[in-house]
Amino acid sequence: MKLMNITMGALLLSGTAMAAQADEELHFIMCGGEVREADQAVVDKFEADNEGVTVNLEAVPWGTCQDKSLTLAAAGDPPSIAYMGSRTLRQMANNDLIVPAQIDPEAPYQEGVLNTVTIEGTTWGYPHAFSTKALYLNCDIIEASGQECVAPKTWDEMYTMAKGVVDNTEAAGVGLAGKDFDNTMHQFLNYLYSNGGVVIDSATGENKLDSKETRETLEFYGKLVEVAQDGPTAWERDQLRDLFNDGQIAMYVNGPWGHNQHNEDINQLVAPVPAGPSGESGTILITDSIVVFKGSGHEDLAHELAQAITSGDSQYDLDSTWGLTPILDYKALGMSEVYYESGIWPNFTATISTGGPEPLVEDFKSLQSVFTNMVQGIILQDDTVDNLVTIAAEELDDAL
Structure with a gap:
């Protein structure tokens, strides 16, 4: 664990330099195991602007960070503030551990971003890191199959391209995630949100999973098994990246970071996730956020x-240096040149308005199981699409 104590200075007392006693000390837990330069600069300025205030900034690895924050809060010794995954918000809000965020109504968040931190109309976190997804294509494989490497706009076009790869090369047409892992749910939701689907209504908290859109999506996911790598239930997204690098799959879905993780000799094309029959091209919207804990005395x-x-x-400094999808419309803030208007970025920003949030439930593992069970059920042909969706919706009711 890395611990950083940032103080306002020192005063001399009886000829000896002694640390000044802060009038107020904020305990700030930063998940991720490191403090980004952009965040540190804000903390330094905040201390300089608030005489007598210190920020005890503690960077904790993701594996233990969120549990540490929750344990301290439940024990009555909460941190003042923490940076953590937005997926924890419902659990903390339901247990009265945090207070609602005070979002500036004039802040030009990208459309849909605040839905990732909103539960039944109340916003519980300040979004601070944002990601979207897109489709990566290996044009060398696609062209070797006798097809033009043009971004598929619909599910039918994507399947046809993948089938052409399978029929004419040694590679699989698409990489499909089905492992018991959180990004199996994320991968499925990229397709669901590209088909107009909804999981939980962020305004009412209503379960919307049992729908025509979900059934169409699950049916398509099952169809993709025919043109995917062997045994999708053994694979998660980062492993699909390795298959892509090894030339074993022609397409898969990943975040913007994937572009620089691919081999330089791959002729890759990036495109929005293709649209389903009932929707527009979309993406899952995932954020980490800053939360303010209740009971610290420094709210x-x-x-x-x-x-x-x-x-x-x-x-902006954090987004641009970390390679994140822009969380704000920085043009609306008066910036004339922004990093996300060129290169691969339009593929990750074009679908923000049609995307949907990572669902917020109290027990994330239960949510993950809802989708893993449904996806694995169709991959292994354990049940019909209709039954699998009906069961998943009932399981989601229990998770809520």
């Missing part, structure tokens, strides 16, 4: 720090 200051660290210039 007002914590809100100020959260607002500062997620504000325009500071947020």
Whole structure:
């Protein structure tokens, strides 16, 4: 664990330099095991602007960070503020451990971003890191199959291209995630949101999974098994990246970071996730966020720090240096040149408005199981599409 204590200075007492006693100390837990330069700069300025305030900034690895924050809060010794996965928000809100965020209504968040931190109309976190997904294509494989490497716009076009690869090369047409892992749910939701589907209504909390859109998506996922790598239930997204690099699959879905993780000799094309019959091209919207804990005694200051660290210039610095999908419309903030208007980025921003959030439930493992069971059921042909969706919707009711 890396611990960083940032103080406001020292005063001399009886000829000896002694650390100044802070009037207020904010305990800030930063998940991820490191403190990004952009965030550190905000903390330094916040201390300079607030005399007598120190920020005890503690960077904790993801594997233990969220549990540590929750344990401290449940024990009555909450951190003042923490950066953590937005998927924890419902659990913390339901257990009265955090307070609602005070989002600036003028802040130009990208459409749909606030849905990733909103539960039944209440916003519980300040979004601070944002990702979307797109389709990667290996044009060398696709062209070797006798096809033109043009981005498929619909599911039918994607399947036809994948089938052409299978019929004419040694590679699989598409990489499909089906392992008991969280990104199996994420991969499925990229297709569901590209078909107009909804999991949980963020305004009402209503379960919307049992729908025509979900059935169409699950049917398509099952169809993709015919043109996918062997044994999809053994594979998760990062392993699909390895198959892509090895020339064993022609297409798969990943985030913007995937582009630089692919072999330089691959002639790759990036495109929005193709649209299903009932929707437009979409993506899953995933955020990490800053939360303010209840009972620290520093809630007002914590809100100020959260607002500062997620504000325009500071947020832009983090987004651009970390290679994240832009969380704000920075053009609306007056920036004339922005990093995400060129290169691969339009493929990751074009679908923000038609995307949907990672669903917020109290027990994330239960949510993951809902989708894993449904996806594995269709991959292994254990049941019909109709029954699998009906069962998944009932399981989601239990998770809610």
